[in-house]
Amino acid sequence: MKDQTLAIKLTNISKEYVTEDIVTKVLFGINLVVKKGEFVAITGASGSGKSTLLNILGLLDTASSGTYILNSLDVTALTEDEQADIRNREIGFVFQSFNLLKKISVFENVILPAIYKGSSTQEREGRARELLKAVGLEDQMYKRPNQLSGGQQQRVAIARALMNNPAIILADEPTGNLDSKSGADIMSILKRLNHDGNTIIMITHDKEIASVASRIVVISDGKLNK
Amino acid sequence: MRLNELLSLSFNSLRSNKLRTALTTLGIIIGVFAVILLVSLGTGLQTYITDQVSGLGSNLIFVIPGKVGGSRAPGGQQTNKLTFADAKVLSAKLKDIAEVGPIIQKSGTVKFQSKSDKGTSVLGTSANYPKIVKTNLIKGSYFTSAQERSAAKVVILGQTVWDKLFNSQDSLEKQINIAGARYTVIGILEKKGSVFGLDQDNTVIIPITAAQRQFGVSNVNSIYITALKPELVTLVERKANTVLLSRLTEDDFTLQTQEQTLSTISSITNVLTIALGGIAAISLLVGGIGVMNIMLVSVTERTKEIGLRKALGARRMDILKQFLIEAIMLSLTGGLIGIALGLGASYLISIFFVSQVTWWSVFLAFFFSVAVGIIFGITPAFRASRLSPIEALRYE
Numbered sequence: 181m182k183d184q185t186l187a188i189k190l191t192n193i194s195k196e197y198v199t200e201d202i203v204t205k206v207l208f209g210i211n212l213v214v215k216k217g218e219f220v221a222i223t224g225a226s227g228s229g230k231s232t233l234l235n236i237l238g239l240l241d242t243a244s245s246g247t248y249i250l251n252s253l254d255v256t257a258l259t260e261d262e263q264a265d266i267r268n269r270e271i272g273f274v275f276q277s278f279n280l281l282k283k284i285s286v287f288e289n290v291i292l293p294a295i296y297k298g299s300s301t302q303e304r305e306g307r308a309r310e311l312l313k314a315v316g317l318e319d320q321m322y323k324r325p326n327q328l329s330g331g332q333q334q335r336v337a338i339a340r341a342l343m344n345n346p347a348i349i350l351a352d353e354p355t356g357n358l359d360s361k362s363g364a365d366i367m368s369i370l371k372r373l374n375h376d377g378n379t380i381i382m383i384t385h386d387k388e389i390a391s392v393a394s395r396i397v398v399i400s401d402g403k404l405n406k
Numbered sequence: 407m408r409l410n411e412l413l414s415l416s417f418n419s420l421r422s423n424k425l426r427t428a429l430t431t432l433g434i435i436i437g438v439f440a441v442i443l444l445v446s447l448g449t450g451l452q453t454y455i456t457d458q459v460s461g462l463g464s465n466l467i468f469v470i471p472g473k474v475g476g477s478r479a480p481g482g483q484q485t486n487k488l489t490f491a492d493a494k495v496l497s498a499k500l501k502d503i504a505e506v507g508p509i510i511q512k513s514g515t516v517k518f519q520s521k522s523d524k525g526t527s528v529l530g531t532s533a534n535y536p537k538i539v540k541t542n543l544i545k546g547s548y549f550t551s552a553q554e555r556s557a558a559k560v561v562i563l564g565q566t567v568w569d570k571l572f573n574s575q576d577s578l579e580k581q582i583n584i585a586g587a588r589y590t591v592i593g594i595l596e597k598k599g600s601v602f603g604l605d606q607d608n609t610v611i612i613p614i615t616a617a618q619r620q621f622g623v624s625n626v627n628s629i630y631i632t633a634l635k636p637e638l639v640t641l642v643e644r645k646a647n648t649v650l651l652s653r654l655t656e657d658d659f660t661l662q663t664q665e666q667t668l669s670t671i672s673s674i675t676n677v678l679t680i681a682l683g684g685i686a687a688i689s690l691l692v693g694g695i696g697v698m699n700i701m702l703v704s705v706t707e708r709t710k711e712i713g714l715r716k717a718l719g720a721r722r723m724d725i726l727k728q729f730l731i732e733a734i735m736l737s738l739t740g741g742l743i744g745i746a747l748g749l750g751a752s753y754l755i756s757i758f759f760v761s762q763v764t765w766w767s768v769f770l771a772f773f774f775s776v777a778v779g780i781i782f783g784i785t786p787a788f789r790a791s792r793l794s795p796i797e798a799l800r801y802e
Contacts, residue, residue, distance in 0.1 A: 240717060240796045261721045268719020279714045279799065283422050295411055296719040340718070 184252060187348050187379040188214040188237065193246035195232050195402075206232045208402045210246070214348070214381060219374040221382045221393035229402040231352070234383050238271055238350050239263045251347040268296050272341025276353035278333040280325035286336050287312065287321040293343040304343070311339035315369060331362025338369060342378075349373065351382040355389055367392050407724045416732040419704075427736065430700045434740025434778065435747065437690025438771040442748025443755075444686045445767035448679030450752075450760035455671050459664065462539055465636055466664045467504075467643055469496075469629040469650065473657045486625045487658040490618060492650065493532075493629045499649045504633050504642045507531055507538045508626040510617045514585035516610060518571040526567055527609040528584060530617025538632040541611075546578050546593030549613050557615035561589040565597045565607040584610065587620050639663060683767070690774060693740065698782035701733050705790040712790050713798025726791040733783020734776060741775025 195207040206229045214220050224230040235241035236248065239255060242263075247256045251270055258266065272293075273279075280289045287308055294304035312318050315335040317328075325333050334354060341349050351370065355363030371392055374380050382393060390396050398405045420427045471486040493508035500506060510530035516523045533554040535541060541548070549560050561584065568574055571582060577591050589612060598606040618624065633642040643663055650659050705712070712725055745768055755761040 235796055238717070240799075261723075264716060264719050264721045267717060273717055275799075279710070279717075281711060281714070283418065292715070293718045295407060296715075296721075296724060298407070344719075 185215055186213060186249070187216045187218065187251060188212065188381070189247075189249040190237075191247045191249075193233075193236060193243045193248065195229075195236065195241070196244050206402050207236075207243070210399075210402075210404055212397065212404060214379060216347075216379055217374070217377055218395060219371070219380045219382070219393045221384060221390035221396045222399055223384055223387065223390045223396060224399035225385065228399045230383050230399050233399065234350060234352055234381075237348075237381060238273060239267050264296075268293055269344050270347040272343070272346040272349040274334070274337050274341050274349060274351040274354045276356040278325070278330070278337045278357070280333055280336055280340075282324065282326055284324075285322050286317065286325060286328065289325060289336055290339045290343060293340060297344050299344075307343065308339070311342050312336075315339050329362065330358050331365055334358060334362070334366050335369065338366070338373075342373070348379045348381055351380060353384055354382065355384070355386070363389070407720075407727065412727055412731050413735075415728055416735050419732060420735060423704075426700060430696050430736050431740040431743065433693030433696035434690065434737045434775055435693075435744040437686065437693040437778075438741050438744025438775055439748045439751070440686035440689050441683055441771045441774070442745060442763070442767050443751050443761075444682035445679055446748070446752035446761045446763045447755065448675060448682045449764045449767075450756065450762035452672060452675035452679065453762050454760040455675065456668055459667055459671060462664070463632055464664050465633040465639055466538070467631040467633070467639065467646065468660075468662045468667070469631065469646065470660050470662065471625070471628075471658065473660055486627075487654055488626055488629065489624050490614065490626055491624070492653055493626060495653065496629065496631065496646055496649055500631065500642060500645055502634075503638050503645070504631050505534045505537045507535045507630045507632075508614055509628045509630060510614055510621070510623060510625075511627045512585070512617065512621055516567055516571065516585075517583040518577075518580065521571050523567050523570040523608070525608070526564075526584075528617065529609055529611045530614040530621075531611060532614055535611070535630075538630045542596040543593045544596050546591070548593060554613045554615055557619055558613060559587060559589045559616055560592045560613065562593040562595055562611040563591060564595050564609040566605055567608060567610055568594050584612070585620065589616075639665075687774075690771075690778065694737065694778035694782040697733055697736050697779060698786060700736070701729060701783055701786035702789070704732070705729060705786045708790075709793060709798045709801040712793050713795045713801065716793070716795035717799060722791040725793075726787045729787035729790045730780065730783045733787065734779035737775045737779035737782075741772055741778075744775070745771055 190210050190212040193207055193210040194205070196203050196205040210233065222230050222233065232241065236243050239258070243256070247254065249255070250266065253266075255263070255266055281292070290308040290312060291304050294307070309318065309321070312321055315338055317332060317335055317339070320328060320332065325336060328336065354370065355366050358366060367389060370380055370382070374394070382390070384390050469488065471488040490508055493506055497506035508531065512528045512530070513525055514528050516526045533549055533551040536548050543562065546562070548562065549558060553560055561582065563571070563577070568577060571577070572580070577594070580591050581588050582591060595607070595611070631642060631646055633639045643661055647661055650661070715725060748771070749763060749768070752761045752763045
């Protein structure tokens with residue numbers, strides 16, 4: 181079963197929520213395989229279940245049934261702390277609303293994942309500089325996030341996502357809060373990262389943005405359409 | 407996550423909310439300050455009183471009329487059956503092991519020419535009184551046994567009396583009037599100062615025989631006995647009790663050693679210290695509730711931050727520690743400032759009143775403030791650590 185070339189393998193993933201005895205089924209038997217180095221866009225209308233799928237992929241939520249293999253590791257049933265460790269080392273998040281901490285510098289924001297990993301100060305500071313340079317923000321390192329433009333903030337978030345050299349990058353509407361120029365910049369950065377070998381899974385409702393990906397998966401009513 | 411990272415994280419977060427941090431800390435400062443100050447006051451008072459009593463000499467045993475803790479109130483004139491004769495018998499029977507000094511205490515007006523001093527304490531006692539209670543003279547001499555026997559009208563003045571009557575000028579051999587009788591000044595007492603506003607120098611000492619005649623009393627207010635050696639105190643107490651029981655009933659007198667007096671005093675002052683400390687501890691508790699309150703607000707405000715940290719790989723413990731350390735920092739800072747202020751205030755008070763810093767109260771306040779941080783910080787920290795990352799991230 182273990183295939184070294186696979187980044188993600190979802191088998192028959194379902195998700196249902198139970199609130200006050202009412203069962204709401206959101207995902208119905210999702211099967212998805214993402215190879216290492218792929219750039220997959222998951223698109224779908226709002227309410228289609230794409231956010232739930234992203235949460236499960238990001239180990240922020242657990243599936244009701246089915247199995248999830250991430251980077252050759254079965255992550256279906258982990259404790260909360262084990263999930264935290266996997267999120268820390270294997271997953272890089274890029275959120276629609278950037279989610280940077282306002283009270284600390286750009287540099288400190290990028291370093292955050294490494295702090296929870298416990299890497300040495302020297303190692304992480306070197307890597308943070310390198311990453312900020314790669315996204316073209318080496319001059320803005322000591323500014324606060326709110327002193328930067330939206331596009332710049334999203335670039336900080338990308339640098340942060342790459343900090344611990346994760347197996348996959350999960351991008352949730354990465355251009356949703358940006359103007360088209362900044363959005364295009366972000367997409368070209370993601371494309372370059374993919375070109376450098378990073379596996380990227382991006383959720384978007386925007387067909388044009390999705391077209392940048394090497395493969396598009398459409399989700400509707402909790403099912404994937406081929 | 408390393409400790410220094412947690413510390414700088416908490417520090418930065420407290421720094422970014424300066425006013426809030428200061429106000430929360432103030433609650434703890436006041437609590438710790440109050441604990442240290444009030445305990446210092448209580449202890450200072452205890453030490454002061456104990457020193458005063460010990461200053462009388464540790465071999466001292468008091469005989470006072472009436473029964474302490476008995477059916478009748480002690481010391482009252484109507485129940486006083488203790489007489490000068492009892493003292494004389496005691497003195498004879500305890501000759502080789504103790505000095506016995508009966509005391510008659512009255513109050514009266516002392517006059518010299520046109521000057522007078524009202525409400526002076528007139529102490530009638532025996533010639534051996536200086537051997538029992540430390541009595542230093544700066545001028546003249548104490549009266550002799552012969553003068554005691556002959557009821558000589560001689561007097562030793564306290565500093566206040568000396569000052570009022572003679573402006574502290576030469577006064578030996580001068581005649582003064584005590585409650586209507588003439589006495590010759592033979593000595594001046596060393597200054598003793600005042601205890602709780604009570605002037606110890608507004609006093610004169612005369613032979614007990616003279617006092618008996620002048621005031622027409624045969625009773626004594628108390629009898630002081632001092633054992634010649636510390637190891638004799640128990641023996642003296644037992645013998646004195648036997649002697650007195652052969653002359654009086656059990657309800658007519660109370661024997662109290664210095665040790666018993668001290669233990670009575672400390673039990674009272676201990677209760678006082680604990681009561682004061684307890685009241686202060688309540689303000690520390692209120693300060694702790696303030697810490698908890700602000701931490702709960704902080705957790706709610708920073709829900710999104712907690713969600714993000716969890717998404718980036720923070721474990722439950724990392725979040726718990728972050729908020730717990732923040733709470734401890736708040737209360738510890740308050741504790742340290744409170745200790746500093748408490749020590750300062752205790753020192754200031756010790757200049758013009760009694761106050762003694764007890765190190766246990768400082769350590770107690772220190773550990774108490776840390777404990778307050780942990781106890782009142784754990785609930786908010788636990789709540790933060792339990793937040794679901796998805797919901798926390800979604801929180802606006």
